[in-house]
Amino acid sequence: MTALEVLDVNTNNLEGELPATITLLRNLQYLALFDNNFSGTVPPDLGKGLSLTDASFANNSFSGELPQRLCDGLALQNFTANHNNFSGTLPPCLKNCTGLFRVRLEGNHFTGDISEAFGVHPGLDYLDVSGSELTGRLSSDWGKCTNITRLHMDGNGLSGSIPAAFGSMASLQDLSLAENNLTGSVPPELGQLSLLFSLNLSHNALSGSIPANLGNNSKLQAVDLSGNSLTGTIPSGLSKLSYLIFLDMSKNKLSGQIPGELGNLVQLQRLLDLSSNSFSGAIPSNLGKLTNLQKLNLSHNDLSGPIPAGFSGMSSLETVDFSYNRLTGKIPSGNAFQNTSADAYIGNLGLCGNVQGITSCDLGSGGASSGHHKRIVIATVVSVVGVVLLAALAACVILLCRRRPREQKVLEANTNDAFESMIWEKEGKFTFLDIVNATDNFKETFCIGKGGFGTVYRAELASGQVVAVKRFHVAETGDISDVSKKSFENEIKALTEVRHRNIVKLHGFCTSGDYMYLVYEYLERGSLAKTLYGDEGKKKLDWDVRMKVIQGVAHALAYLHHDCNPPIVHRDITLNNILLESDFEPRLCDFGTAKLLGSASTNWTSVAGSYGYMAPDNEGDREV
Template identity: 50%
Template sequence: MADLDLSGNQLSGPIPMTMWSLTNLQSLQLFSNNLIGTIPTEIGNMVSLATFDVNTNELEGELPNNISLLTNLQSFSVFTNKLSGGIPSDFGKYSPGLAYVSFSNNSFSGELPPELCSGFGLRVFTVNNNNLTGSLPECLRNCSALSRVRFDGKQFTGNLTNAFGGQIPNGIGNLTFLFTLNLSRNHLTGSIPKSLGTLSKLELLDLSDNSFMGDIPIDPGTFDKLTSLNLSHNNLSGNIPAEIGNLELRYLLDLSSNSLSGQIPSNLAKLTQLEVLNVSNNRLSGAIPSSFTNMLSLNSYDFSYNNLTGAVPSSGIFQKAPANAFAWNPGLCGALEGLTACSSSGKKSNTNTNKILIGVFVPVCGLLLIAAAIALILIFRKKPKPLDVETKSSKSESFESNIWEREVKFTFGEIVKATEDFDEKYCIGKGGFGTVYKAELLSGQIVAVKRLNISDSSDIPATNRQSFENEIKTLTHVRHRNIIRLFGFCSRRSSMFLVYEYLERGSLGKALYDADRGPELDWGTRVKIVQGLAHALSYLHNDCSPPVVHRDVSINNVLLEWDFEPRLSDFGTAKLLSSDSTNWTNVAGSYGYMAPGNINYNVFIFGSFF
């Protein structure tokens, strides 16, 4: 036997000892089961093993040292288990063909193996969410085929240039296939290597929550494909490069919590597709460029805690701007709540007179109010306090549960008002899991609100409810160009609501079966849609922590932008609304699109779309 695949079943118990004696076995895949126990030293008997995948089980204990002696090993995946201890120090040293390695979502400690990519063929390497420490392996600088790396959520230290080579010829600029680079939440120091900008396929860069210093290294002709940039919570200094405005950023630009100074470049207004802009907690000065009013896709922005001055723009996206987006900028003025009004020269002559009137009027009014309050207390102190019907009524209107992403600037109350308490005239669709409403907020932002088909949310078991809410918290942090943005969740009047961004073109199902729009989907467009969905599913399964399983990928849950870029939507509802609310392991999904039996879901779903 050369290949053994028992993945995606409900197997339990330890891995049988007899399995470790299969010396001719080349591929062992046991992922997505309920296996327990340890990986024994007998794994060393499997001298022909090239692929070992036991991810998403309940395995525990330490990795045996002799896994380093599996010379034919090409793929090693143990993510999302309960493994602990150190990773063998010579892992990878004797496996020149090693290409895929994932230790994510365990409790590994100690340092990473210094020679894990001795064969220079490593393409995917993820170790996020462990307890690893120390410096990043310097051998990574030679792995030019790397396309995905994740080190976030650990306690790595040291200088990034030591690991990836900085500006030397064989440095990080050689990793030409790198698509995502996430090094957030470590203790990395030094400057950000300029050679990062030469990565022609890099779309997501997250270096947040480290100790990087120096300038932001963005020069003309660099970061050609970058759509999301997060450099927040570092020690970066200098000015914000105007060249950022020439990038293709579409989702996130977060430069908050650094020591950046100077003015905000007006050139950033060219980022007309940007959704989130955060430059708070810096030392920026000058005015907020009036050209920012044209950034119509911007639905979240934060300029607070700087030294900005002048009038806050009042048109475009700033018409209904939240005051906290400009807080602690003493020099800013405007008509927003919390800001001082911008004074004109004609009013200055009356300043002293106004101060005298205020100085007399305020104390007199204060004394009258105190006297009235004392009188009311004396009148009513002996009367029994009846049940406050109004208060009780207001409590019934309160929200039982709220989960919102950090950048959201609107409230669920605004949504209720915009839809006239979910009047039918705002309904834009109905499905097996709920009814969707279109809500146009006062700020001009449009959101889609799905009211789930649940007669009474209190009927859901507490454990199921908590699991669902934990998943929603995870999904509000998901950022990918092919995944719909989930703003948050609210439970109100025993009903449950999910709030998404709104896309005008609608679903893929509508585009496929609408007689007037069907011809728009030529084969080139369909390939583009499939590629986008592949990127989305790969991100959910490999780059999210914990991994996210959609459970209901169908043509009606794929929304389209104006240029037919696909956006996967409707997370979590299938799991919550399973027909057997006491068993969350049941398969849930749309009829005709559920993967039969234990067939790999990703492979199956692409075959059913077109």
């Protein structure tokens, strides 16, 4: 038995632990134990003094460390231990096995520095170490693995940048570095990989722009760059990827208009996801050419105008999401549009259509009798409106006669050019009168919060849009000095210029009589404090959700400090000033004490914020 060179017992439903006597097979070269029910540890001396060429422990329940001298003879070519419970470091001798051809280690708990586990392997064809706990930086030596076709390192703790040398792996077809801690930019050299059909760099911390020459990878079928911090626009050159069936660029910081050229990706089938970015402008009608597409997500952007009517011809669509934009007009026909829930359209200015929970575009029907009915309705409405206007005019005269001199003073800010230029909801989708009607002239039943700033109301407009309205009483603050007026202007300027998915959106403002009004988007879960300390917080705020909230607030602060000009310092980050969307995405709000730092200003500011949350500095607070 000691002269045995091949031990092949795969797929025999064997169970139990490996006997220690297996180490007595002194001539063993080929070991195949895969697809059984083995458990326990592998004898630590296995491989010592041997020249194993093939070793497979895959698809069992092994645990503990791999034998550290498994590849003593440096002859190992095929090594698979995937889908077990192995832990610890990989055998150090693996680094010097230059003849490695196929290595599968995914689905374990390996640790250690990846640069200590692998070296230069010119003949390597396949490597998968995904789903472990490997750390360290990627070496440029990987560029010398010119024969590798599949490289999966996703789901580890790798850091640093992606080496430009990855563009030298000329045979590479499938690259996945997702769910690591990689930083830096996407190397333009990846555009040299002419055989690449799958690229997954999602859920890292990559920044910079998307390389335009990714459009040179003519065989690409799947591209996933989601969950990074990529900026800039989508290169129109990506439209050359004629075989692309999957494109996900969601949860980045991309901006500009969506290129109409994306409609030329006629093979797109599984997904087009551009959500949670800062795209603006109209949705290109050319996207209607994507007749094979199954899932389309354009939510959480700043898109405006209608959903193109031509989208009705996208017969393969199964799901759509246009929520949280500034879209208006009629929702297209088709199963994907009509059979989805209203959540797919929530947070827009004025979408209408035949969708449950969405306002209908046409409440009447054609025909002569309908025309006669409309004339009757119009006559009735005109009569009623006339009576209402006369009553309103009489009420105004009475109120004007009874106003005290102090009440006759109009807020000085009303005459300021800066205020007049920022009129109420400048697209004209709703007016101050709509707000008054929606809150029944700000009755207590619509109040959802009170504080030192004033009162907050929930207003559901006739269009179905829900907004939050802050009302400030001028008399409570006394006469508004030039300093106070400038502070109010700065706050409004900050909120009207910032565009970030983790900062609450300001719809508009105005002054009327003794009151000032600010109108924001409405966040249904309310404040983080309310959720965290309520019954719901105990059930749903697990660590993943809490991390999501922390990351969102961090992204908002980074945007305010580094991407705004001038930079904006919030100065009052509290649980009450963080609002939550339905999916627990956070929105930073309440910029009442915020400060805009001009080029000549200093980072030192006067004391501001809520007690218990201010920095412990007696001379001032700094938000770094």
